[in-house]
Amino acid sequence: MDPRTSAQDVMRCDLCETAVVQMHCDTCLVNLCKACVGEHMISDQTIKHVVVTFQSRKSTPLYPECTTHLKERCKMYCDKCDIPVCTKCLASDQHLGHKLSEILKVVDNKKDKIIKDLTELNETIYPTYQDIASDVQNTMSQLEKKYEDLSTAITKHGEDWHREIDKLVKKLKAEVDEMKNTQLQTLQKHLDEINKTMSDIKDEINSVETVIDSNDLSKLFKVTSNVNIYRSLPQKPVPTLSKFIPEKIQEEKLGKMFGTLSSSSLTSDKHGYSMKTTQKSPEAGSSPPVKQLLDEPETVTTINTGYTGIFNGLYNVACLSDEEIWTSGDNKTMKLYSINQGSLLKSITIKSLRSRGIGDIAVTKSGDLVYSDYNDRTVNIVKNEMIEEVIRLQNWIPHGVCSTSSGDLLVIMDSDDRKQTKVVHYSGFTEKQTIQFDDKGKPLYSSSGYITVNRNLDICVSDWEAKAVVVVNQAGKLRFKYTGHTPAPKNKPFSPRGITTDSQSHILTADYYNDCVHIIDQDGQFLRYIDCGLSYPWGLCTDTNDNLFVAQWKNRQVKKIKYMC
Structure with missing residues (x-):
């Protein structure tokens, strides 16, 4: 197991990478063993190294570097310019007459504000967003249910329409059968009359032919011809076939007849959420729940x-x-x-x-x-x-x-x-x-x-x-x-x-x-x-x-x- 990378091993010196850490440079943020302290102190003599025991690290403030003067640290703060300043900055005329503060006091005030903001984030804002997320999830769940109910209602209405259409089709087909049977019966009756007339004509033909072939002249004088009657042909029945005239299916018209969906929207309500507080308030509100x-x-x-x-x-x-x-x-x-x-x-x-x-x-x-x-x-x-x-x-x-x-x-x-x-x-x-x-x-x-x-x-x-x-x-x-x-x-x-x-x-x-x-x-x-x-x-x-x-x-x-x- 590599002692330098093993999570189970103690911390090692950043210089020799072998000895156990005993010291720490608060200036350079370097971990050191005692043997390497001297080497680190002379490695860069342009800065002041603050070496403390490892347990006391971060006890010495690390002042910010000056943005104007290389390797200078800023221990003061110019309130007017709103920037940290070093001793060389103070020696110049740049901040002459400006109000100055110790940077540690400025840092303390900054820390107080950050801690206050952090407390608000932890105790108020984040829990509020948790409640908002829960509220949105609840609204989504309700919407899922309501839209399922909406789809079910549309399906049921569609089934009702199918039943009504089936009944209508059955009714129209029954009317078709009734019209067909009525006209066929009329034509059959007419056909029966034609067949009877044909039979009568055939009988007359046979009778006349018999008389013609006979030598009995008296029978010939008794023949009465019905040709004039038969010459007058019967009226021809012409059935008028009922036609099915379907209404043209117009999607817009059909949609209105079937039913329409009212529009849906998501509106923003600036009064919908309220910040969570540690005390219960009867005025604390939220967006109204979806109702049916x-x-x-x-x-x-x-x-x-x-x-x-x-x-x-x-x-x-x-x-x-x-x-x-x-x-x-x-x-x-x-x-x-x-x-x-x-x-x-x-x-x-x-x-x-x-x-x-x-x-x-x-x-x-x-x-x-x-x-x-x-x-x-x-x-x-x-x-x-x-x-x-x-x-x-x-x-x-x-x-x-x-x-x-x-x-x-x-x-x-x-x-x-x-x-x-x-x-x-x-x-x-x-x-x-x-x-x-x-x-x-x-x-x-x-x-x-x-x-x-x-x-x-x-x-x-x-x-x-x-x-x-x-x-x-x-x-x-x-x-x-x-x-x-x-x-x-x-x-x-x-x-x-x-x-x-x-x-x-x-x-x-x-x-x-x-x-x-x-x-x-x-x-x-x-x-x-x-x-x-x-x-x-x-x-x-x-x-x-x-x-x-x-x-x-x-x-x-x-x-x-x-x-x-």
């Missing part, structure tokens, strides 16, 4: 709001929390209800000049209630049960209002003559952005409705007059218009009212006349209906658990519906 729509949405609870009067319907609902909801109807009162108890917790009466005036309600990020008053042309905020006017409009009537994640307000409004509609973005109650026209200068909206903001920051509006959901991006550029889906549950025109979104960036809108809620994805693809026995649905909102709350206009009830798992 339930095959059969279910009603969790129903809340009777107590609004009365023939025309006093229930219009709006807004979640204050997962336990409480605000409501408003066709009067001047906004009511706060306990979801679990169904009990009235609080009432706020607005100061509108008329008997009614609440256009829409919303809850801000800080938990304050906001409402629009279309009679007074104002947007107001309720803090500690005190109403504060924050926006007053001139020549415009506010309706839908919503609060963004940053605490800003979005308001959709009509002009006094009802000929123009626009969305205005308020930041700190100061007008920041107006959204009214598309790239070609045409109006984006036909009338006011309700408004919400999706997780991808798209602005979604239910345009009542246009019977459409209009979606623009954060910059106000039109992304798409959704005009409903057929067949509708009651086969009535799409009539959008309240609108909201959920953690999966789904857009949900109430369809007033079809007694249902439409769910579309963030790109406008229809996903499904929610009905759950709804009656004239109007206002919508969702809580943090993606439960849907539906304000029903006629029966003045709010339904809490579970539609995702």
